[in-house]
Amino acid sequence: MNDPANPVTVEACFTSPEFFTTLRTPLERGRFFTTHDDRHAPAVLIVNQAFARKYWPGEDPLGKQVAVSVLGTGRRMLGTIGFRNVVGVVGNMKQEPLDVPSSPVVYLSFHQDETNHVYAGLNLFVRTTADPRLASGTVRDRIHSLNPDQPLEDMRTMDEVLGATLARRRLSLVLMGSFAGLALVLCAIGVYGTIAYSLSQRTREFGIRSAVGAARGDLVKMVMREGLWLSGMGVIIGLGFSLVVARAMEGLLFGIAATDPWTFVAAAATLMSVAAAACFTPAWKGSSVDPALAMRAE
Amino acid sequence: MIQLKNLDKSISQGNGRLFILRQISVDIAAGEFVSIMGPSGAGKSTLLAVLGMLDGDWTGEYRFLDHVVHKMKPKDRVALNKQHIGFVFQQYHLLDDLTVAENLDVPLSYRNIKKSERDSLVADTLDRFGIVAKKGLFPRQLSGGQQQLVAVARALIHKPSLILADEPTGNLHSSQGKEIMELFTELNRGGTTIVQVTHSETNAGYGKRVIELRDGWVVN
Numbered sequence: 198m199n200d201p202a203n204p205v206t207v208e209a210c211f212t213s214p215e216f217f218t219t220l221r222t223p224l225e226r227g228r229f230f231t232t233h234d235d236r237h238a239p240a241v242l243i244v245n246q247a248f249a250r251k252y253w254p255g256e257d258p259l260g261k262q263v264a265v266s267v268l269g270t271g272r273r274m275l276g277t278i279g280f281r282n283v284v285g286v287v288g289n290m291k292q293e294p295l296d297v298p299s300s301p302v303v304y305l306s307f308h309q310d311e312t313n314h315v316y317a318g319l320n321l322f323v324r325t326t327a328d329p330r331l332a333s334g335t336v337r338d339r340i341h342s343l344n345p346d347q348p349l350e351d352m353r354t355m356d357e358v359l360g361a362t363l364a365r366r367r368l369s370l371v372l373m374g375s376f377a378g379l380a381l382v383l384c385a386i387g388v389y390g391t392i393a394y395s396l397s398q399r400t401r402e403f404g405i406r407s408a409v410g411a412a413r414g415d416l417v418k419m420v421m422r423e424g425l426w427l428s429g430m431g432v433i434i435g436l437g438f439s440l441v442v443a444r445a446m447e448g449l450l451f452g453i454a455a456t457d458p459w460t461f462v463a464a465a466a467t468l469m470s471v472a473a474a475a476c477f478t479p480a481w482k483g484s485s486v487d488p489a490l491a492m493r494a495e
Numbered sequence: 496m497i498q499l500k501n502l503d504k505s506i507s508q509g510n511g512r513l514f515i516l517r518q519i520s521v522d523i524a525a526g527e528f529v530s531i532m533g534p535s536g537a538g539k540s541t542l543l544a545v546l547g548m549l550d551g552d553w554t555g556e557y558r559f560l561d562h563v564v565h566k567m568k569p570k571d572r573v574a575l576n577k578q579h580i581g582f583v584f585q586q587y588h589l590l591d592d593l594t595v596a597e598n599l600d601v602p603l604s605y606r607n608i609k610k611s612e613r614d615s616l617v618a619d620t621l622d623r624f625g626i627v628a629k630k631g632l633f634p635r636q637l638s639g640g641q642q643q644l645v646a647v648a649r650a651l652i653h654k655p656s657l658i659l660a661d662e663p664t665g666n667l668h669s670s671q672g673k674e675i676m677e678l679f680t681e682l683n684r685g686g687t688t689i690v691q692v693t694h695s696e697t698n699a700g701y702g703k704r705v706i707e708l709r710d711g712w713v714v715n
Contacts, residue, residue: 489544
């Protein structure tokens with residue numbers, strides 16, 4: 198890692214001591230930065246779990262020394278290369294899209310910044326106890342009381358930040374969910390219609406079965422059995438197709454495999470429940486046939 | 496076995512009610528062979544449906560063996576029907592998609608009988624009625640007489656004490672009709688009570704008593 202011939206480039210953030218506590222980032226090992234981690238103290242570094250796992254698998258990152266050079270726009274080196282001691286390991290924070298695994302990140306103390314803060318921008322995170330939207334004016338006033346010329350832009354709550362990040366994915370999900378719901382309703386209507394039509398053709402049969410001893414429950418059970426057998430066949434065929442088509446959805450999924458077995462079980466169970474409900478109503482109606490009338494209707 | 500007292504059956508028609516059966520009071524003893532006769536629309540088939548508990552929408556009193564039918568719930572009536580009654584219809588009413596053997600099995604399948612026992616009963620009945628060779632055939636592959644024979648076999652397979660037959664020879668040639676009536680006579684001699692609806696004086700002659708209906712009333 199410290200070989201100048203093969204430098205490693207990772208994401209880096211200069212952070213204040215309160216950064217991790219404000220964002221409630223879990224501390225896995227060591228410590229967070231403190232106000233004492235300034236230019237007079239030994240240079241320190243915090244890495245995330247992804248970094249520790251990638252570069253020091255099975256090793257204790259604490260106390261490791263890393264030669265760090267900070268690159269700016271166009272990979273321009275900002276400041277000089279200096280060794281920093283790893284003093285902490287924090288949990289991974291999502292800085293990429295949800296479906297992209299967390300990449301290695303190093304965190305540097307804001308007070309040990311030899312680049313003299315040559316940044317494209319600075320993010321200020323504020324945690325409030327009340328509604329954060331009401332706190333924006335207070336934050337703005339506080340900043341301008343320190344530096345009236347400080348430009349401020351893009352003040353957003355974290356929920357808004359997350360919402361914007363997930364908006365496209367959420368739209369896809371809502372659209373797909375709506376289509377899936379519509380398909381489920383059509384499926385229920387289809388099963389209901391098919392069973393109801395089939396039963397309307399079997400009035401005489403029901404009359405005969407009643408006359409030779411079938412109770413209403415027997416007829417309902419028979420129709421349900423037939424309906425669920427057909428639906429079961431449909432679900433099995435559908436699951437086969439789904440296994441193939443699900444691959445196309447992989448890009449829309451996060452934290453779950455396209456072939457997750459429990460999802461398939463839940464989908465099959467939902468479909469069978471809908472089919473059972475769709476079968477029951479016509480089965481119950483059909484079984485109420487008056488046997489004497491049904492047989493005379495021939 | 497059967498006691499009907501002041502039994503009325505009516506259906507709503509316009510603002511009023513149309514009576515199909517009026518004040519029917521009839522006693523039928525166990526082991527009797529009774530024929531119900533009368534012109535079309537007299538209520539014969541309706542009376543048979545009431546006796547067989549296929550029709551529960553009537554008023555009056557009906558006692559069957561030790562059971563007070565007019566006070567029973569529909570579910571209990573079905574159970575009573577299952578236990579004691581077999582039906583034979585003019586139009587046979589076999590299930591078209593089932594073979595002869597499967598048709599015979601239908602009543603048994605609703606009577607909590609093990610499959611092996613059911614198979615044995617079906618085999619015995621096929622043998623008794625001489626239709627073993629037909630067991631794999633569908634109703635459409637049989638003549639009318641053969642279909643009615645299967646229908647009678649189906650009515651008897653669970654050994655009912657009462658057979659209700661609605662014009663059982665109505666669709667048969669006279670020779671086939673005679674065979675069915677002789678079969679009924681033989682069953683009656685064996686102790687089975689038979690109530691048949693018929694237009695035929697000849698068929699009524701096989702019975703011991705005639706109940707005549709006219710416009711819903713018992714006239715004889």
